[in-house]
Amino acid sequence: MAFGVRLQVWGDRACFTRPEMKVERVSYDVMTPSAARGILEAIHWKPAIRWVVDRIHILRPIRFQSFRRNEVSAKASAALADRAMRAGSTQGLGLVVEEVRQQRAAMLLVDVAYVIEAHFEMTARAGTEDTPAKHHAMFTRRAAAGQCFHRPCLGTREFAADFALIPEGAPLPASEWPADEAERDLGWMLHDIDFAQNRTSRFFRARLVNGVMDVQACLAEGTIA
Amino acid sequence: MSETSALTQRHEFVLYFDVANGNPNGDPDAGNLPRLDPETNRGLVSDVAIKRKIRNYVALAKGEVPGHEIYMRDGATLNLEHKRAWQAVLPEVSKAEEMKKLPKEEAKSRALTRWMCANFWDIRAFGAVMTTGVNAGQVRGPVQITFANSVEPVMPLEISITRLAATTEKDAEDKGGRTMGRKHIIPYGLYRAHGFVNAPLASHDTKGTGFSEADLELLFEALSNMFEHDRSAARGEMATRKLVVFRHAGALGNAHAHELFDRVKTWRQHKGSRQPIGDEATDNWPAARSFTDYAITVDRENLPAGIEVIER
Numbered sequence: 289m290a291f292g293v294r295l296q297v298w299g300d301r302a303c304f305t306r307p308e309m310k311v312e313r314v315s316y317d318v319m320t321p322s323a324a325r326g327i328l329e330a331i332h333w334k335p336a337i338r339w340v341v342d343r344i345h346i347l348r349p350i351r352f353q354s355f356r357r358n359e360v361s362a363k364a365s366a367a368l369a370d371r372a373m374r375a376g377s378t379q380g381l382g383l384v385v386e387e388v389r390q391q392r393a394a395m396l397l398v399d400v401a402y403v404i405e406a407h408f409e410m411t412a413r414a415g416t417e418d419t420p421a422k423h424h425a426m427f428t429r430r431a432a433a434g435q436c437f438h439r440p441c442l443g444t445r446e447f448a449a450d451f452a453l454i455p456e457g458a459p460l461p462a463s464e465w466p467a468d469e470a471e472r473d474l475g476w477m478l479h480d481i482d483f484a485q486n487r488t489s490r491f492f493r494a495r496l497v498n499g500v501m502d503v504q505a506c507l508a509e510g511t512i513a
Numbered sequence: 514m515s516e517t518s519a520l521t522q523r524h525e526f527v528l529y530f531d532v533a534n535g536n537p538n539g540d541p542d543a544g545n546l547p548r549l550d551p552e553t554n555r556g557l558v559s560d561v562a563i564k565r566k567i568r569n570y571v572a573l574a575k576g577e578v579p580g581h582e583i584y585m586r587d588g589a590t591l592n593l594e595h596k597r598a599w600q601a602v603l604p605e606v607s608k609a610e611e612m613k614k615l616p617k618e619e620a621k622s623r624a625l626t627r628w629m630c631a632n633f634w635d636i637r638a639f640g641a642v643m644t645t646g647v648n649a650g651q652v653r654g655p656v657q658i659t660f661a662n663s664v665e666p667v668m669p670l671e672i673s674i675t676r677l678a679a680t681t682e683k684d685a686e687d688k689g690g691r692t693m694g695r696k697h698i699i700p701y702g703l704y705r706a707h708g709f710v711n712a713p714l715a716s717h718d719t720k721g722t723g724f725s726e727a728d729l730e731l732l733f734e735a736l737s738n739m740f741e742h743d744r745s746a747a748r749g750e751m752a753t754r755k756l757v758v759f760r761h762a763g764a765l766g767n768a769h770a771h772e773l774f775d776r777v778k779t780w781r782q783h784k785g786s787r788q789p790i791g792d793e794a795t796d797n798w799p800a801a802r803s804f805t806d807y808a809i810t811v812d813r814e815n816l817p818a819g820i821e822v823i824e825r
Contacts, residue, residue, distance in 0.1 A: 356542040357559050391541045434769030438711035439657055446560035448659050450771035
């Protein structure tokens, strides 16, 4: 944990989609560790390092809003494609956007702010020139200057995230988390997708203690795939 | 296929557009009422509504120019385009089963997506998921647009209208040939949207879509003119009022986006006096009904090094 970082992120809206309710998207109550990792990677990432999220501080009360949009459900059947291929013609293979129109609601979080506490580990792909100090310096320099590889987002791309580095030793920003709520059980929540194990989703039992989700402590209780 | 090379500078933009006596974006959940943030009563326009208009403008303005096809166009046949990509890059593949997965060799899949990016302007700009049956890979585009919020609360009105004709014979008998309908309008609303152009997603060796300087110019042209070609009975009078672009010197950027956005401020003005939005002094002012009731300022004092402001 010598090279930990703390990043404050906030935005008007967010959607950390629950995998079990992804057709009509419903967001988790708080940011998932995988979304937090994605934000860190948007600022700085190399194959040599792997971000590990330690804690997520929830700075504002959890509130939802519903939003319905026209979307496309275009997904062609392979059988149809095969038939068209054998016929040597693309007739009837296509999808007309208006005909595959889907209206989907999304249950979004509104007015969110978090502090992500994380560190990184070196991976097997790290070369001799990849020192932890170098990557730590690169991340903090970029985050402090507002630089990013691509704009980080709060779950989906239309909800862009603003971010600010919390320098070492600086206090955490003021939290509006309701003082009377000490603990909240968030149930089983996606921790991350294990790309090494054929994209297995791993879930953990998420708990908020005084508005803080200690990911490592929750993980210690075990995960399920 | 753009002549210029891929974009290497990060950009952010603030887009102001307004609506008079129209519905800028209907809410399918609320009987096509204009979208509203229920907590603040401010109007909303979804990101995809804005992107649809950009696509329509580009299709209209550059429809005949090679490399400016629009993938998500009205009546488009998505898998037809995927198949064209396959045939252009890998003519030897003819079985549907082989097309369902990305080719194992990275070079081949990259050639596929590159072909799609080179031909379709909107894939180059916004990206696309091309995993629909016939798989042509996924692309993340450099251009990212957020929801637009109205700068002040808006008040949607329901206008009842009559039609002196009936659709069915039964209606004609029951209602004497007249039917009634409803229109939802916002008398006036000024909306503000934020956008990002992530240069590395345009110019990166493997992740870049090849979105060029010329494409960026076309994007800004589209943002300025998109409402001019989107007239309809529902929309009323919509117009782009201001586009403020922040150009960074580097690909990764030279300043925090939120600090740049904070430099663009909206004001209420009335009879020669100007107040911040929501100021107590404006409490007994009449509601805004035209763009002249607002003022937009861009603070250029002490701009961070490497930031250029372009107003258009």
